[in-house]
Amino acid sequence: MAPTEERIWQLLEEVSDPEVPVLSILDLGIVRAVRVADDAVDVTITPTYSGCPAMNVIATEIRLRLLAEGLTNLTIHNQLSPAWTTDWMSRAGREKLEAYGIAPPVDGTATGHLLNLFGEDTAVRCPVCKSEHTHLVSQFGSTACKAHYQCDDCLEPFDYFKCHS
Amino acid sequence: MSATLPETLAGIVPAAPNLLFPFVLQLADTSLILAHRLSEWCGHGPVLEQDLALANIALDLLGEARSYYQYAAELEGQGRTEDDLAYLRSAVEYRNPLLVEQPNGDFAHTVVRQFLFDNFHYHLLQALKESADAQLAAIAEKSLKEAAYHLKWSSEWVIRLGDGTAESRQRLDKAIAALWRFAGELTTPTTTETCLQRLGLVPDYAALLPAMEAHVAHVLGEATVPVPEAVFAQQGGKMGRHSEHLGYLLAELQYMQRSYPGLTW
Ligand SMILES: [Zn+2]
Numbered sequence: 001m002a003p004t005e006e007r008i009w010q011l012l013e014e015v016s017d018p019e020v021p022v023l024s025i026l027d028l029g030i031v032r033a034v035r036v037a038d039d040a041v042d043v044t045i046t047p048t049y050s051g052c053p054a055m056n057v058i059a060t061e062i063r064l065r066l067l068a069e070g071l072t073n074l075t076i077h078n079q080l081s082p083a084w085t086t087d088w089m090s091r092a093g094r095e096k097l098e099a100y101g102i103a104p105p106v107d108g109t110a111t112g113h114l115l116n117l118f119g120e121d122t123a124v125r126c127p128v129c130k131s132e133h134t135h136l137v138s139q140f141g142s143t144a145c146k147a148h149y150q151c152d153d154c155l156e157p158f159d160y161f162k163c164h165s
Numbered sequence: 166m167s168a169t170l171p172e173t174l175a176g177i178v179p180a181a182p183n184l185l186f187p188f189v190l191q192l193a194d195t196s197l198i199l200a201h202r203l204s205e206w207c208g209h210g211p212v213l214e215q216d217l218a219l220a221n222i223a224l225d226l227l228g229e230a231r232s233y234y235q236y237a238a239e240l241e242g243q244g245r246t247e248d249d250l251a252y253l254r255s256a257v258e259y260r261n262p263l264l265v266e267q268p269n270g271d272f273a274h275t276v277v278r279q280f281l282f283d284n285f286h287y288h289l290l291q292a293l294k295e296s297a298d299a300q301l302a303a304i305a306e307k308s309l310k311e312a313a314y315h316l317k318w319s320s321e322w323v324i325r326l327g328d329g330t331a332e333s334r335q336r337l338d339k340a341i342a343a344l345w346r347f348a349g350e351l352t353t354p355t356t357t358e359t360c361l362q363r364l365g366l367v368p369d370y371a372a373l374l375p376a377m378e379a380h381v382a383h384v385l386g387e388a389t390v391p392v393p394e395a396v397f398a399q400q401g402g403k404m405g406r407h408s409e410h411l412g413y414l415l416a417e418l419q420y421m422q423r424s425y426p427g428l429t430w
Contacts, residue, residue: 051225051226080304082306083307117321117384138214139218140314142217144221
């Protein structure tokens with residue numbers, strides 16, 4: 001029997017980001033489309049960052065999750081445009097991130113203006129003590145999607161999921 | 166944009182899809198070789214944060230290279246894969262400009278090489294995302310966001326080193342003296358690039374120069390470093406004439422596939 005698209009979306013909600021396991025791939029906003037025609041399922045995903053090694057794992061996990069439901073006629077498309085942005089991250093995803101100890105993206109703070117060298121760091125709230133007194137340690141963190149921050153109040157170093165738009 | 170080749174070029178070059186192949190390959194080679202150079206820093210960075218920054222930039226470029234190689238393989242249509250193109254071509258077949266194959270040197274050399282490349286890369290992608298070729302435009306749109314971070318990183322480091330200590334300044338000056346001559350090749354079109362520019366598939370490099378030069382002037386100004394006089398542009402990489410450095414780099418990059426042909430993960 002052909003699955004409904006709604007059922008596929010439910011199954012995809014159970015696939016998590018291998019690097020940030022509290023986030024589902026739907027929270028991340030990387031699933032762009034699901035199409036079902038007869039028993040053929042077509043899922044379109046978009047990479048977060050070009051070189052993100054998690055993308056191959058995510059495609060495999062999607063395949064495995066749908067296979068477990070007996071869905072064998074599956075195609076996964078990789079779509080580059082429109083390019084992924086953190087604006088697509090769900091509200092629930094942002095809350096889960098912070099509870100997990102990663103500061104969620106602050107919208108509208110992507111590196112837009114080149115001449116803003118040594119500009120003010122984005123004010124990011126410490127996910128541990130919620131202080132706004134934090135500073136950027138490095139724009140490049142433990143993975144492509146994160147920057148490295150430290151809290152000036154509780155001194156905890158933490159990851160910030162950078163705004164990418 | 167014209168769909169036909171300019172008269173002067175008719176007969177010399179094949180039609181657009183095949184013409185795009187060497188250009189996309191050139192973009193792929195450029196990102197791959199620089200990614201490899203940057204990855205050589207992994208575990209050797211001056212401080213942990215900058216070690217991570219270099220590895221992150223390398224990873225972005227590697228991802229971009231993969232997109233180009235996959236597209237190049239599709240354009241060629243001969244059954245070669247992205248891996249075949251990266252691992253089974255020799256140095257004379259590589260089309261990256263000379264700049265990106267230059268050795269890492271000290272941190273200042275790496276920063277100056279990156280700054281020259283990022284300044285071109287960022288402005289190129291900004292224009293390339295308007296390309297009449299939809300796939301090139303999509304890759305450019307994706308990579309541009311990452312290239313903006315790279316240019317900010319390398320620009321800030323040029324300023325720190327230039328306006329830093331006597332030691333950092335002296336190293337920056339040496340790096341500029343060694344590497345500036347390789348910048349010209351980036352914006353000097355090959356015959357292939359000229360054709361594609363006339364077809365509207367590749368941006369006109371001359372049109373990128375004012376913004377590139379303005380950024381250099383701004384950053385060097387902040388760094389208290391005088392903008393170097395125009396120097397003779399060292400070229401050849403985009404035509405397959407490389408410095409001796411590329412062979413050694415490829416020997417390492419291609420070692421596994423050459424030793425164990427067909428090896429897969
Ligand atoms: Zn705190």
